[in-house]
Amino acid sequence: MAFSYKPGAPFIEGLSARIESGSVTSIIGPNGCGKSTLVKLASGLLRPASGRVEVKGRDTGSLSARERARELAVLAQSSRVPPVSVEALVALGRHPHTGMGGRLGPRDRERVEAALERAGVARFRDHDVRKLSGGERQRAFVAMTLAQDTDLIVLDEPTTYLDINACHDLMALVRDLNRRDGKTVAMVIHDLDLALRYSDRLVVMERGRVTAEGSAEEVLAAGAIERAFSMDICPHERHRSDGAADRGYVLYPRL
Numbered sequence: 001m002a003f004s005y006k007p008g009a010p011f012i013e014g015l016s017a018r019i020e021s022g023s024v025t026s027i028i029g030p031n032g033c034g035k036s037t038l039v040k041l042a043s044g045l046l047r048p049a050s051g052r053v054e055v056k057g058r059d060t061g062s063l064s065a066r067e068r069a070r071e072l073a074v075l076a077q078s079s080r081v082p083p084v085s086v087e088a089l090v091a092l093g094r095h096p097h098t099g100m101g102g103r104l105g106p107r108d109r110e111r112v113e114a115a116l117e118r119a120g121v122a123r124f125r126d127h128d129v130r131k132l133s134g135g136e137r138q139r140a141f142v143a144m145t146l147a148q149d150t151d152l153i154v155l156d157e158p159t160t161y162l163d164i165n166a167c168h169d170l171m172a173l174v175r176d177l178n179r180r181d182g183k184t185v186a187m188v189i190h191d192l193d194l195a196l197r198y199s200d201r202l203v204v205m206e207r208g209r210v211t212a213e214g215s216a217e218e219v220l221a222a223g224a225i226e227r228a229f230s231m232d233i234c235p236h237e238r239h240r241s242d243g244a245a246d247r248g249y250v251l252y253p254r255l
């Protein structure tokens with residue numbers, strides 16, 4: 001795939017990336033490497049100069065916005081916070097499915113209810129989204145994407161502004177949506193520790209290119225993360241009382 005913001009100055013050239021069905025995939029890379037551009041190309045907000053984005057083998061460029069929104073739900077980086085209740089926000093996720101006038105039918109209401117419950121925000125249904133904490137608000141937005149009822153969910157920097165507990169909470173929800181509900185999740189994420197811990201696959205980007213793809217072990221073995229960020233990464237394990245091991249990663253700036 002190729003894409004330029006300015007004519008004659010291709011920013012993305014020869015890019016190819018794959019989000020495996022049934023996986024949680026993190027897209028990582030330094031600021032400005034093109035992660036959000038890739039999300040916008042996937043969501044149809046931008047059009048590639050050449051190449052295509054396929055979802056389940058269908059070229060999304062040939063789909064209408066409504067058809068595309070039934071295939072993939074995208075939570076953009078700076079989602080505006082509308083002055084509505086949590087329930088009304090989640091109902092917006094049904095937009096690609098509702099008929100003329102956008103009125104919700106029984107099935108839509110069922111889906112909204114399920115999404116509120118699934119994301120753990122049903123108790124906030126009547127709250128103004130603007131008055132929620134960062135973590136609660138992000139869950140409300142995830143509920144909105146769930147209401148869209150797609151197999152593929154794309155999250156652009158979902159943990160921005162969240163404290164460490166809210167980050168792990170949200171990642172646990174993402175993993176649960178993947179494991180229990182069979183959602184395929186692709187997310188752009190800056191926190192490498194979260195990316196390495198919670199993803200099945202990683203896509204590493206640098207300067208508009210994908211430099212590595214694969215499991216955490218594979219991209220670490222290839223040295224792709226160290227190269228992209230000029231950091232040294234030291235894995236470490238903590239053995240829990242139940243015998244299981246938690247694996248974490250410590251990153252050191254290269255001297």
Ligand SMILES: Nc1ncnc2c1ncn2[C@@H]1O[C@H](COP(=O)(O)OP(=O)(O)OP(=O)(O)O)[C@@H](O)[C@H]1O
Nearest residue numbers: 005006011029030031032033034035036037038188
């Ligand atoms: N609308 C635009 N017009 C021109 N250039 C743009 C536009 N949007 C992004 N760019 C440029 O494209 C490059 C990639 O931006 P992008 O937002 O995709 O990076 P990113 O990897 O998501 O960065 P970050 O981690 O900082 O969010 C940057 O150099 C950016 O300045």
